[in-house]
Amino acid sequence: MGAYLAGRVAQAIAVVFGVTIIVFIILHALPGGPARGMLGPEASAQQVQQFIVANGYNKPLVVQYGRFLDQLVHGNLGYSYQYNQTVLSLLGQDLPKSALLLGLSYLVALVIAIPLGILQALRRNSVVDYVVTGASFIAYSMPSFWLGILLILGFAVSWRLLPAEAPQGATVAAVLHDPLAMVLPVMTLALVTIAAFSRFMRSSAIENLLQDYIRTARAMGVPERTILFRHLFRNSVIPIITLIGLSLPVTISGAVITESVFNYPGMGLLIWNAATSHDFPVLLGSTVVVATATVVGSMLADVLYAVADPRVRLS
Amino acid sequence: MSIRARRRLRRLLSAASGIAAGALLVAACSGGSGNSGTGGKPGTPVSGGVATFALPAGATPDWIFPFIDSAHSSIDNRNQFEYLMYRPLYWFGQNGQPVLNDELSLADPPVYGNGDKTVTITLKNYRWSNGEAVTAQDVAFWLNMLTAEKQNWAYYVPGGLPDNLSGYKIDSQSTITLSFKSAYNPDYFTANELSQITPLPMAWDKTSASTAGSCATTVSSCPAVWQYLYSQAKQVSTYATSPLWQVVDGPWRLAGYQTTGYSAFKPNPKYSGPVKPKLSEFIEEPFTTESAELNVLRSGQISVGYLPVTDISQEQLIAGSGYSLSPWLDAGINYFPENFNNPTVGPIFRQLYFRQALQHLINQPEYISKIWQGYATPTYGPVPVDPPNPYIDSYEKANPYPFSVSAARQLLTSHGWTVRPNGATTCTSPGTGSSDCGAGIAAGAKLSFSLLYASGITEVSQEMQALQSTASQVGIVLNLSQAPFDQVISNSVPCKPSQASCSWQLDNWGGGWSYSMDHFPNGDLIFGTGAGDNFGSYSSATADSLITATDHETGTLPADENYLAANLPAVFMPKADYQLTEVQNKLQGVTPQEPTFNIAPESWYFTK
Numbered sequence: 001m002g003a004y005l006a007g008r009v010a011q012a013i014a015v016v017f018g019v020t021i022i023v024f025i026i027l028h029a030l031p032g033g034p035a036r037g038m039l040g041p042e043a044s045a046q047q048v049q050q051f052i053v054a055n056g057y058n059k060p061l062v063v064q065y066g067r068f069l070d071q072l073v074h075g076n077l078g079y080s081y082q083y084n085q086t087v088l089s090l091l092g093q094d095l096p097k098s099a100l101l102l103g104l105s106y107l108v109a110l111v112i113a114i115p116l117g118i119l120q121a122l123r124r125n126s127v128v129d130y131v132v133t134g135a136s137f138i139a140y141s142m143p144s145f146w147l148g149i150l151l152i153l154g155f156a157v158s159w160r161l162l163p164a165e166a167p168q169g170a171t172v173a174a175v176l177h178d179p180l181a182m183v184l185p186v187m188t189l190a191l192v193t194i195a196a197f198s199r200f201m202r203s204s205a206i207e208n209l210l211q212d213y214i215r216t217a218r219a220m221g222v223p224e225r226t227i228l229f230r231h232l233f234r235n236s237v238i239p240i241i242t243l244i245g246l247s248l249p250v251t252i253s254g255a256v257i258t259e260s261v262f263n264y265p266g267m268g269l270l271i272w273n274a275a276t277s278h279d280f281p282v283l284l285g286s287t288v289v290v291a292t293a294t295v296v297g298s299m300l301a302d303v304l305y306a307v308a309d310p311r312v313r314l315s
Numbered sequence: 316m317s318i319r320a321r322r323r324l325r326r327l328l329s330a331a332s333g334i335a336a337g338a339l340l341v342a343a344c345s346g347g348s349g350n351s352g353t354g355g356k357p358g359t360p361v362s363g364g365v366a367t368f369a370l371p372a373g374a375t376p377d378w379i380f381p382f383i384d385s386a387h388s389s390i391d392n393r394n395q396f397e398y399l400m401y402r403p404l405y406w407f408g409q410n411g412q413p414v415l416n417d418e419l420s421l422a423d424p425p426v427y428g429n430g431d432k433t434v435t436i437t438l439k440n441y442r443w444s445n446g447e448a449v450t451a452q453d454v455a456f457w458l459n460m461l462t463a464e465k466q467n468w469a470y471y472v473p474g475g476l477p478d479n480l481s482g483y484k485i486d487s488q489s490t491i492t493l494s495f496k497s498a499y500n501p502d503y504f505t506a507n508e509l510s511q512i513t514p515l516p517m518a519w520d521k522t523s524a525s526t527a528g529s530c531a532t533t534v535s536s537c538p539a540v541w542q543y544l545y546s547q548a549k550q551v552s553t554y555a556t557s558p559l560w561q562v563v564d565g566p567w568r569l570a571g572y573q574t575t576g577y578s579a580f581k582p583n584p585k586y587s588g589p590v591k592p593k594l595s596e597f598i599e600e601p602f603t604t605e606s607a608e609l610n611v612l613r614s615g616q617i618s619v620g621y622l623p624v625t626d627i628s629q630e631q632l633i634a635g636s637g638y639s640l641s642p643w644l645d646a647g648i649n650y651f652p653e654n655f656n657n658p659t660v661g662p663i664f665r666q667l668y669f670r671q672a673l674q675h676l677i678n679q680p681e682y683i684s685k686i687w688q689g690y691a692t693p694t695y696g697p698v699p700v701d702p703p704n705p706y707i708d709s710y711e712k713a714n715p716y717p718f719s720v721s722a723a724r725q726l727l728t729s730h731g732w733t734v735r736p737n738g739a740t741t742c743t744s745p746g747t748g749s750s751d752c753g754a755g756i757a758a759g760a761k762l763s764f765s766l767l768y769a770s771g772i773t774e775v776s777q778e779m780q781a782l783q784s785t786a787s788q789v790g791i792v793l794n795l796s797q798a799p800f801d802q803v804i805s806n807s808v809p810c811k812p813s814q815a816s817c818s819w820q821l822d823n824w825g826g827g828w829s830y831s832m833d834h835f836p837n838g839d840l841i842f843g844t845g846a847g848d849n850f851g852s853y854s855s856a857t858a859d860s861l862i863t864a865t866d867h868e869t870g871t872l873p874a875d876e877n878y879l880a881a882n883l884p885a886v887f888m889p890k891a892d893y894q895l896t897e898v899q900n901k902l903q904g905v906t907p908q909e910p911t912f913n914i915a916p917e918s919w920y921f922t923k
Contacts, residue, residue, distance in 0.1 A: 035805075039385050039386060039388075043385050043388075043469075044385075044847030044848065045808065045809070045847055046847065047385040047469075050385075050466075051385070051386060081386060082375070082377060083375075083377055083551060083574050084377060084378070084387075084548070084549040084550075084551050085549075085551055085552070085574060089552075090574060093574060149606070149610065152610045152613075152614070153613075156610070156613075156614040157610075157613045157614050160614065160615075163614070163616060164610045164611045164613070164614035164616060165607070165610070165611045165616065168573075168575075168577055168600065170573040170574075170577075259603070260603040260604055260607060261604075261606070261607055261610070262607070263600075263601075263602055263603055263607040263608075263611065265573060265575040265577065269575060269603055270575075272603050273373060273375060273575075273603070276373050277373070278801060
């Protein structure tokens with residue numbers, strides 16, 4: 001297990017390193033460059049040049065990348081010239097709020113999707129199964145921004161039950177102070193996730209229901225409730241663990257869009273604003289964080305998979 | 316303020332008889348001559364309330380130090396953030412016109428003397444929130460800072476302030492006299508130079524939190540003071556708490572700030588200006604996209620928002636939610652430059668007849684009505700046609716080059732070109748005679764150009780396609796391509812023919828120019844030879860001399876304006892309204908909106 005973990009950590013570092021190279025090259029290949037993006041059309045050529053030199057964009061790409069790596073290993077993700085703050089402090093402010101949004105949406109998704117999937121498996125090919133399957137397909141095929149707008153139109157504009165935008169608080173505590181405003185963003189992310197997870201849960205549960213150990217348990221007179229909770233649930237939920245790890249990048253990108261739709265001041269908004277203003281340090285820093293979260297998530301999923309399923313042993 | 320508190324306040328107000336309400340109404344409606352109009356339907360004013368102002372999508376106020384550098388200079392930082400707290404010496408914008416607003420200015424109108432070689436500024440009786448008076452020394456503090464740190468002032472233009480200053484003299488606590496190296500046109504100097512001055516409080520004359528500086532009196536000590544203030548301004552998270560930034564002379568102080576740009580302002584209780592805030596709080600809220608803002612607007616959760624032009628069909632829906640639409644025009648012009656120095660097609664662009672032909676092909680009235688849904692104004696020269704302003708002359712206003720395909724064809728055929736509709740018109744009479752193609756244009760040269768325009772703006776794309784279609788009728792081939800805004804503005808740089816960067820031909824970034832800090836619209840920064848923002852490298856000795864005259868002599872603007880309108884230094888296009896503002900009907904005092912982008916929420920008030 002230790003060797004396996006060490007290998008996975010090394011692999012993860014290599015992936016993050018590779019991601020930084022790719023992102024660095026792509027960012028610098030973007031037309032326009034950061035100077036004009038930041039200073040606008042009315043800035044003089046002299047001011048543009050001053051900005052380029054001040055931020056080291058006149059140096060060769062390799063030198064710039066080397067400087068970035070050097071800062072990175074020293075825990076410095078750079079300085080945002082748009083926000084006049086270190087990228088680390090910006091992430092420190094916004095990452096927890098995004099984590100809250102993601103965490104809540106995953107929680108809601110799991111609480112609904114797992115029972116739903118099991119219910120579908122137990123009632124497969126029934127009306128309930130068909131209705132839930134249809135609804136899942138609709139939700140799954142819907143882009144999150146579209147779903148968000150529909151929810152806003154329904155719950156905020158037409159019925160005026162919920163706010164159209166997410167809480168504008170600067171901290172997680174401030175965000176939690178306005179829980180009603182979190183409902184629509186969380187539901188937007190959760191609905192798509194529910195659709196995906198419930199489908200997997202259904203398949204997994206159906207597969208397990210056909211296994212010998214379920215039949216044996218039933219033949220031995222084990223109560224149905226015990227079979228469901230002790231045997232079926234634990235074995236069926238294993239693929240979901242992997243799925244959470246693998247779906248992290250998709251969910252984070254969904255969060256970027258959802259945060260934009262609901263004007264939620266999280267990492268998505270930070271990345272969005274950085275992208276539109278060519279704030280390279282923030283884009284690089286947030287990419288590193290997202291890449292790290294993804295590989296760590298994937299790694300954790302593998303480990304949890306082994307914990308959840310004693311048959312799986314990593315060597 | 317909570318609903319309960321508002322109700323309590325309402326009860327109190329009604330109990331206090333109509334006199335108080337009447338007085339408030341008089342104060343609200345007469346006191347705000349800087350922004351004296353009313354938004355929606357009139358109603359009984361109530362004191363207090365929180366007004367939320369939607370910032371343009373992507374706009375993030377993120378700089379508080381009013382001696383602003385180019386990296387932070389923006390409308391969101393300057394006009395709609397800093398000016399709420401730190402008032403400029405002279406406020407521009409009154410009743411929707413880009414003119415000096417005497418009432419909201421910190422000083423009386425400037426008095427020019429000595430053949431317009433001096434100007435005397437007399438400050439009114441304003442006070443900083445720490446109790447100190449706003450004095451001539453505060454103006455000197457700014458001037459000294461500018462002298463020492465002109466490269467860090469976003470609006471520094473070589474030859475302008477402080478280069479053109481021979482000195483200044485503090486006559487009294489409230490009076491300062493500036494002397495120039497040569498005579499200046501008072502209209503120009505007030506609008507383009509004095510308007511940029513923001514008095515700085517003595518509380519900011521520091522080199523560290525505990526060490527006093529002497530920039531207010533000694534230029535040489537200004538770099539250290541600037542360094543300190545700049546370093547403090549970089550600490551964004553302290554904006555709402557730092558004692559430094561809480562010293563204000565404007566009607567508002569910053570009470571809450573987030574790095575997203577979300578800003579909460581509370582009234583400055585010691586504000587000594589003429590229009591006291593009536594709201595209990597003013598909030599500026601940033602938005603990621605126009606769609607996000609529109610969603611919030613539709614749900615009625617914002618006091619002053621905006622409707623994207625592409626969503627104009629929703630105007631009635633928004634009106635049903637209790638809003639009134641009010642287009643916000645800025646004092647600006649729209650144009651896109653031809654690259655006069657392009658080695659291939661530059662000689663064609665240098666021919667006035669060709670520029671006239673191209674301008675004749677632009678159907679501005681139709682673009683405005685069909686593409687911009689009426690929410691744009693025409694541009695016929697360097698001076699904005701709209702909003703109303705004292706600078707526009709009848710010649711420019713009459714549109715020297717109205718839409719006419721036949722006029723364009725005539726201009727080309729009479730100058731040696733064989734017009735090939737839907738093909739490429741060719742020069743068949745090279746030479747420099749009056750009926751020839753012109754200098755530098757060879758026989759067989761074709762009227763075929765690349766035109767790069769900013770992507771992502773549907774209306775600009777439609778305009779370019781319309782122009783392409785019309786131009787083809789006289790055989791002018793426009794090869795359209797799109798690129799992100801940043802790329803277009805990076806591409807369209809002033810250049811020399813020998814430079815690789817000079818390959819661009821026509822570039823349209825879609826925004827033109829706003830006279831947001833240079834209120835006197837003589838076109839010096841964009842059409843003067845060698846000007847940093849003269850992207851197309853237009854050069855005319857006549858224009859330069861006329862521009863110079865506007866800087867120094869009164870009454871010379873019409874000649875400059877009309878020459879540029881006739882000489883076409885760029886392709887003039889309709890200027891889209893800055894914003895289609897939606898104002899909650901219960902909020903008054905928001906309109907007319909100032910074409911200088913300044914906002915004065917101290918004039919705003921809610922009604923029952």
